[in-house]
Amino acid sequence: MAFEKVKEIIKEAPAFAQLTDLAAERLGGQVLYSTDDFFAEKENLIKPTRGIFIADKYTDRGKWMDGWESRRKRTPGHDWAIVKLATSGKIKGFDIDTNFFLGNHPPHASVEAVYLQDDSHITDWETVEWKEILTKSHLDPGSQNFYECQDDAIYTHLRLHIYPDGGVARFRVYGEVFKNWNEVSENQVIDLAAAINGGQAIACNDMFFSEMGNLIMPNRGANMGDGWETKRNRTPNNRDWVILRLAHRGTPERIVVDTCHFKGNYPDSCSIEACVTTDEQIESADWKTLLPPQKLSADHEHEYTSEIQTLGPITHIRLNIFPDGGVSRLRIFGKINK
Template structure:
């Protein structure tokens, strides 16, 4: 497949680009620590050549990317790395390039700098794809983190209308093929709605009415088929279910096993006019 075309040049480049790149690998710059490098190693940050995108390139950990890409954060804090400059000097500007990271880019960055009397006594060697810092490595560089820690962002959710109202007896949440980008946890809520109530919920962004807890929060694993039965807390018929994942990530399949509720009129999914949930 053809390579994706690189972004066009910016209208006006900052003046500091006339100076030397003190961190470039060609002048000896190197990454001496990174908290996580699951999808792509931090060493890519210091390459001299522009980033490229190869649509057909994959690794066993996911899509190959010519940059630094970590797993979605599952603990308080943020991912970070330490770069040892190849040439010490006065920094006039920073160029942060997110080329080809369109839905998985970092929403923000911060950069701190210092002048150490002695170089760090640790370094990372070889291909670090699929790896993360160990507890001992994190402890060794904890003194280098001088910023406050931010909490993991919130949650995502989706509402599903059942094909037939019924009592849900077991639930399957499948995260197969999501290894570094699976949700940390999930929960499910449920309720029974008439066509008119569903339409009202859609108009209000699903902020009206009350959901009942069907499945309490459950820890999820990567690339795994999760089955829940004894954990369910609701034993009455429902027509709609809301899946909530936190903080975000991928789910391959959601299956709701149960007993359909007999109804006298036509099936509910035939009564309702087509609508978007």
């Protein structure tokens, strides 16, 4: 296959693509069912990164593809897949990515949604009372297909329809985590920054090598690409930074700065500032020191308790690294303030 036909097509992402991917496998999303995944497994839909292409890779069923691909349908109907979100949330938009699916992409897709507290009793997904939240929409081949969601309800499960068959590389469901904070005690210690709780990376000065949102993903980083890494900066006394909105206003008690996998490129040191503000007023925020400058080491979890300054409840934090480099995860453990 000629290179011109398999190159990635990257579109400019809309603002909603900066939100949390509620369906992401690494956050806890699952693909529960599909009508057909003969050529490529349904689970690929929620893998990290865009799908890849390996020219000479085949399976006993045909060409290996990094996505979900059904057979050519020879009977009436179309194919669909059930995705369970990692957490309930309000959906703001989709990316139905047909990366490298060119002569085999579905021409159209639609999305339905439902809120289910428990799905263990469901044996027939067609009996569920689905609500359409994306009407039947055109898909370009080998491309990110972004669509905004106008529905403001809270959902837990989605059904992605493709018409009539074919391949989708990735399915991103961007939105806002919904967490019932009435069920969280003020004495309970949680990770206030975690994406699964509703934390959000909202700004940084540099993420040349990897995304700022990786900092608040579950578990330790899988590899060096699964963190926040800035480019090498030659400016004397440089400081790189990232701002996180906490999932809930709260008081930090323990901080973990993890440089997992960063060995020759970890920051020399870091500090953390905090404030009480809104996203819209972040530029005029009154930042105060939460964690004074601390030396860092390679591939290590750095834990801080006594070093944390007493500021009371906060809403946002700013991680500063000196002069540049990579941090895998940042944990801000504390109690919420209601």
